[in-house]
Amino acid sequence: MRPRVEVEIWSDVVCPWCYIGKRRFEAALAQITDEIDVDVAFKPFQLDPTASPGKAGPVIEAYARKFGSRERAQEIIDHVTEVAAESGLEFRLDRALRANTLLAHRLLWLAETKGRQIAMNERLLKAYFMDGLDIGDPDVLADCAADVGLDRDEVRAFFDSDAGLSEVRAEIEAAADMEITAVPTFVFDRKWMVPGAQDPDTFATVLRRVVAKRTADV
Numbered sequence: 001m002r003p004r005v006e007v008e009i010w011s012d013v014v015c016p017w018c019y020i021g022k023r024r025f026e027a028a029l030a031q032i033t034d035e036i037d038v039d040v041a042f043k044p045f046q047l048d049p050t051a052s053p054g055k056a057g058p059v060i061e062a063y064a065r066k067f068g069s070r071e072r073a074q075e076i077i078d079h080v081t082e083v084a085a086e087s088g089l090e091f092r093l094d095r096a097l098r099a100n101t102l103l104a105h106r107l108l109w110l111a112e113t114k115g116r117q118i119a120m121n122e123r124l125l126k127a128y129f130m131d132g133l134d135i136g137d138p139d140v141l142a143d144c145a146a147d148v149g150l151d152r153d154e155v156r157a158f159f160d161s162d163a164g165l166s167e168v169r170a171e172i173e174a175a176a177d178m179e180i181t182a183v184p185t186f187v188f189d190r191k192w193m194v195p196g197a198q199d200p201d202t203f204a205t206v207l208r209r210v211v212a213k214r215t216a217d218v
Contacts, residue, residue, distance in 0.1 A: 002034075003035075003211045003214070004036070004037040004039060005207055005210050006188070007038055007186055007187070007188055008040075008043050008187040008190070009184055010175050010180050010184065010185040010186075010187070011045060012101055012105075012183055013125055013128055014048075014099070014101055014128055015045075015047055016080040016084065016091065016129070018125075018183055018197075019089060019125045020089065020197045021196065022184070023088065024087060024200050024203065028200040028201070028204040030200075031200060031201075032204050032208065035211075036208070041117065044108065045183045046100075046102065046172060047183070048062070048101075049172075051100040052100060053103075054137075056134040056136050057097065058098070063076055077094075080093075091129050092130050095132035096128055096132060097128075097132060097134045099135055101136070103138060104135050104136070104141060106159070106163075106164045107124070107141050107158075108120055108124070109164040110145075110163070116150060119149070120144070120148050120150070124141075124144060127140070139156070142155040142156045180195075182195060182196075184196065186198075188206060189210055
């Protein structure tokens, strides 16, 4: 049997490097597909937990506030768009709407309980980076959930409850306890932490070393 590695990816669905890192990690998985089985789970991190719930605005305005000017914001947007294209991602940050992501993380928690988290994460990233959708809106999120096979009415009712809220907040606190201050951060077998959107070869090397380390410790 092939060895199996558990990978937790701490990320936010409005983080461009998280989407880029996801694609690079997927490319690494393609390299080691005949060697190692990998279980992936996405864990929550909020780049801007102070963002007002229920309100969304152009991403360039959020970047301008963070980086000091619209000119600097546009430079950053142009750069990440160019880098994303190298991984086959067509970012449309000109129409992206920055929003509070707590509801999106709750939806990812729900999707994980139904075995649909990987597809849900991809749909939310696409919704934000390409489709210009407000991922802080529960109706938009319910539509996205339906796109990956979840029951829309069930998801909408889920948002009207507190289900998953304490669990998501606990995982966000766990990231702080682990001193995760930037995303994406990849945690292998809950022992080894690799920050950033590394290139595929680096991720493949880390996966092989994790397995080799296990063998050496036996």
